[in-house]
Amino acid sequence: FHVAHSPARPIVARRVAVRPTVRRVSVARMDGASAFARKHGAASFDMDALVSAQANADPTARRTxxxxxxxxxxxxxxxxxxxxxxxxxxxxxxxxxxxxxxxxxxxxxxxxxxxxxxxxxxxxxxxxxxKFRCANVKAEPMPLAAGSTVTLALASSDGELCDAGRIVLTRTKEQNAMIGGLTVGMVVKLDDGAMRLRVTKRLSPDALECLVEVGGGLKSRKGINVPDLQIDCxxxxxxxxxxxxxxxxxxxxxxxxxxxxxxxxxxxxxxxxxxxxxxxxxxxxxxxxxxxxxxxxxxxxxxxxxxxxxxxxxxxxxxxxxxxxxxxxxxxxxxxxxxxxxxxxxxxxxxxxxxxxxxxxxxxxxxxxxxxxxxxxxxxxxxxxxxxxxxxxxxxxxxxxxxxxxxxxxxxxxx
Ligand SMILES: Nc1ncnc2c1ncn2[C@@H]1O[C@H](COP(=O)(O)OP(=O)(O)O)[C@@H](O)[C@H]1O
Ligand SMILES: C=C(OP(=O)(O)O)C(=O)O
Incomplete structure (x- = not known):
């Protein structure tokens, strides 16, 4: 290997793993190195046996x-x-x-x-x-382009769908409280955090304008998280x-x-x-x-x-x-x-x-x-x-x- 550009801090094996004194490591202080040593320090591996012993057993016969x-x-x-x-x-x-x-x-x-x-x-x-979720989406997935502006709002009628830059939430006690509690600057995450919005303006008691910070495609009933907002429910x-x-x-x-x-x-x-x-x-x-x-x-x-x-x-x-x-x-x-x-x-x-x-x-x-x-x-x-x-x-x-x-x-x- 050409090592001229090797990083300043090369990867080195943990010294504790080869120290014969590992058994004296304090159990009370479970830092990473001692835990690793306690687990692996005394193990000896029969590599031939391990490589040969592929589990070709029935994949349905298991404890987990x-x-x-x-x-x-x-x-x-x-x-x-x-x-x-x-x-x-x-x-x-x-x-x-x-x-x-x-x-x-x-x-x-x-x-x-x-x-x-x-x-x-x-x-x-x-x-x-x-858990907060958006309503069904009219044409899945609804594109949310990074840098664009979308509206996040309570549905104005029963059965309203998410469409054309408008993400709607069915009216429930909890979702009403969420839309009511959002303030400018708060982060709203969609679909387990795959997409991210930031509230930029309150448009009405039921609607907010948001900037799409991380875009993607929104599908029906995906989860919405607002980690900064506590709702008592x-x-x-x-x-x-x-x-x-x-x-x-x-x-x-x-x-x-x-x-x-x-x-x-x-x-x-x-x-x-x-x-x-x-x-x-x-x-x-x-x-x-x-x-x-x-x-x-x-x-x-x-x-x-x-x-x-x-x-x-x-x-x-x-x-x-x-x-x-x-x-x-x-x-x-x-x-x-x-x-x-x-x-x-x-x-x-x-x-x-x-x-x-x-x-x-x-x-x-x-x-x-x-x-x-x-x-x-x-x-x-x-x-x-x-x-x-x-x-x-x-x-x-x-x-x-x-x-x-x-x-x-x-x-x-x-x-
Ligand atoms: N009963 C169902 N009817 C229609 N689609 C479903 C159903 N259950 C799950 N899905 C779809 O499968 C995806 C993954 O399922 P799951 O992880 O249970 O959902 P989520 O993370 O939305 O709670 C959902 O987001 C949804 O698109
Ligand atoms: C299992 C989970 O819940 P759900 O699929 O209902 O979002 C989860 O959030 O990991």
Missing amino acids: KIVATLGPASFDEPMIRKLIAAGVNVFRLNSSHRQGGQFEALVPMIRKAAAEMNKPVELLGDLQGP SALTAKDIDDATYLLTQKLDYIALSFVQKGSDITELTDLMDAQGVPRGERPRIIPKIEKPAALRNIDEILDLADGLMVARGDLGVELGLERVPFFQKVLISKANKAGKFVITATQMLESMIGAEVPTRAEVSDVANAVFDGTDAVMLSGESAVGVNPPEAVMMMGRTIVEAEMHAGMVSPSL
């Missing part, structure tokens, strides 16, 4: 479960059967997108397919919670109560609650179950979605009242900052493991498979690392809801999990 979100790409019975055969353990019905009698048709379809295939498939109903919105009222009649296995911030948010859901007279033995297990900094602060009281957790990395990434997600994923998985509760790692796991047959190395690595962290389940979102090949996404995830589980004992979590 696969949760697959259903959507337009997976709504028919032949596809549901393919997904079950590919190894889906839990189907997720996202109430944020519930329309017409969609779920009413899907639930019996899944149960029938699972029974006929003799596979123990479970169902998870996800409640939107106080209940954990269950009117829509959640309506969705939960239906879901609780379906004897689902799990119910996920979005934007939980504190323990009492979970109590709102158990109160609803009481009010509906859902017998104790028939209640779905409650999964708070951890996607707000407040939920991280109050995680112990939340975990106490929950049956499991979801590391909801989509919104968590927007609310907390993307670069902070990996560490908190490990903390949340560790806390759930220690409390004896299950944990689902969710969102963008094989994201590129929405449009491609093959994922990126980074995505495969992400699935494997979630397994190494100790997750109990990994989740597919758009990959199985709107992707080009939902069964292949499930099989890719299954193969990755099997391979990771084979080595999980060697790559034990360090938290």
Whole structure:
């Protein structure tokens, strides 16, 4: 190699990794280097055996479960059967997108397919919670060009669509409060932060002018986050109560609650179950979605009242900052493991498979690392809801999990 232009600070192996004294490192002080040394210091690798021992086992025979979100790409019975055969353990019905009698048709379809295939498939109903979303878009995707100006407004009539530089939100108590609370200079993020607006002018009590700082294409019902705005609202919105009222009649296995911030948010859901007279033995297990900094602060009281957790990395990434997600994923998985509760790692796991047959190395690595962290389940979102090949996404995830589980004992979590 020509080294004349080598960087001032070359990459060097961590000295602690080869020090024979690693076992004396203080456990109390868990700095990165000592944690690395404690994990790897004493390991010896039989490279021949490791390279030969490719897991060619059945990708459906694994401990870590696969949760697959259903959507337009997976709504028919032949596809549901393919997904079950590919190894889906839990189907997720996202109430944020519930329309017409969609779920009413899907639930019996899944149960029938699972029974006929003799596979123990479970169902998870996800409640939107106080999450802001745009209305449906007239011609998808609606272009938002960087540098252009758009209007962000409450819908002026029922059924108004996002169109021609106007992003509209259905009128709900929470969305009315959001539009009312926005002030000039605030940042508004769209679609899990893929696009960014900045408020430049208040046009009326119901509408704001915004500059598109990061552009893109907006699709129907995409999430809207305003990290600078705190809105005091209940954990269950009117829509959640309506969705939960239906879901609780379906004897689902799990119910996920979005934007939980504190323990009492979970109590709102158990109160609803009481009010509906859902017998104790028939209640779905409650999964708070951890996607707000407040939920991280109050995680112990939340975990106490929950049956499991979801590391909801989509919104968590927007609310907390993307670069902070990996560490908190490990903390949340560790806390759930220690409390004896299950944990689902969710969102963008094989994201590129929405449009491609093959994922990126980074995505495969992400699935494997979630397994190494100790997750109990990994989740597919758009990959199985709107992707080009939902069964292949499930099989890719299954193969990755099997391979990771084979080595999980060697790559034990360090938290
Ligand atoms: N029940 C549904 N009906 C229509 N589209 C859906 C449904 N569920 C999911 N989708 C589509 O799949 C995408 C990914 O699903 P998911 O991650 O659950 O949604 P989101 O991140 O919007 O909550 C959604 O943004 C939506 O476009
Ligand atoms: C799972 C998540 O929630 P949703 O898909 O409902 O936005 C998330 O934000 O990661």
